[in-house]
Amino acid sequence: EIEMTQSPATLSVSPGEGATLSCRASQNVSKSLAWYQQKPGQAPRLLMSEKSTRATGIPARFSGSGSGTEFSLTISSLQSEDFAVYYCQQYHGWPLTFGGGTKVAIK
Amino acid sequence: VQLLESGGGLVPPGESLRLSCTGSGFGFSIHAMSWVRQAPGKGLEWVSTISATGSTTHFADSVKGRFTISRDHSKSTVSLQMNSLRVEDTAVYYCAKYTSGWYTPFDFWGQGTMVTVSS
Numbered sequence: 001e002i003e004m005t006q007s008p009a010t011l012s013v014s015p016g017e018g019a020t021l022s023c024r025a026s027q028n029v030s031k032s033l034a035w036y037q038q039k040p041g042q043a044p045r046l047l048m049s050e051k052s053t054r055a056t057g058i059p060a061r062f063s064g065s066g067s068g069t070e071f072s073l074t075i076s077s078l079q080s081e082d083f084a085v086y087y088c089q090q091y092h093g094w095p096l097t098f099g100g101g102t103k104v105a106i107k
Numbered sequence: 108v109q110l111l112e113s114g115g116g117l118v119p120p121g122e123s124l125r126l127s128c129t130g131s132g133f134g135f136s137i138h139a140m141s142w143v144r145q146a147p148g149k150g151l152e153w154v155s156t157i158s159a160t161g162s163t164t165h166f167a168d169s170v171k172g173r174f175t176i177s178r179d180h181s182k183s184t185v186s187l188q189m190n191s192l193r194v195e196d197t198a199v200y201y202c203a204k205y206t207s208g209w210y211t212p213f214d215f216w217g218q219g220t221m222v223t224v225s226s
Contacts, residue, residue, distance in 0.1 A: 034212035036151075043201055043216035044143075044151065055214060087151055091210050095167050096141075096153040 006099035012107040023088035032092035108132040115220030126187040128202030135183040139205040144198035
């Protein structure tokens with residue numbers, strides 16, 4: 001099983017500031033890495049796939065990078081609607097696995 | 108695109124429950140589908156996937172042998188039959204659609220249905 005580790009668990013950021021979230025895979029997942037955003041009481045929403053391709057309707061302030069085992073999601077200039085929990089997921093192999101999530105909170 | 112789950116509820120340990128997910132607004136028959144769950148206050152856990160044709164399925168070890176997944180193209184539904192339920196199966200169960208092929212992310216999710224296993 002490929003384990004996904006996200007850090008930090010919580011990130012406190014002021015509106016307008018940038019934030020970088022990290023995701024590490026226990027094995028090489030190539031570029032098969034997705035990022036999801038989840039707000040309280042809502043289903044997850046796909047943000048990014050193939051580590052750096054934004055999903056439909058996702059603003060350009062979201063960007064992804066990395067390959068193999070180390071990935072990051074950067075949010076430039078956080079807006080109020082960006083405060084949420086973010087999950088990474090590998091779809092390189094079975095079982096599909098998610099990271100534990102990073103909560104981006106208002107500072 | 109819409110995914111609508113149903114069938115959740117409160118059941119005692121050891122009992123069974125069947126969840127359904129009805130898809131609309133996309134070519135249901137050409138997309139693999141999955142169930143992903145989220146225990147209260149916890150993260151996301153993939154549960155099961157069924158191929159577009161229904162001929163291939165995968166399960167998480169935590170549910171293997173207890174859960175089965177199936178689909179009905181005529182009704183655009185995917186179902187999760189959950190047997191021998193355990194307290195640790197308590198979660199919101201989401202239906203999720205693959206972007207395209209097998210090794211792609213989930214581009215749409217339903218709103219989820221709550222399953223509570225308790226005596």
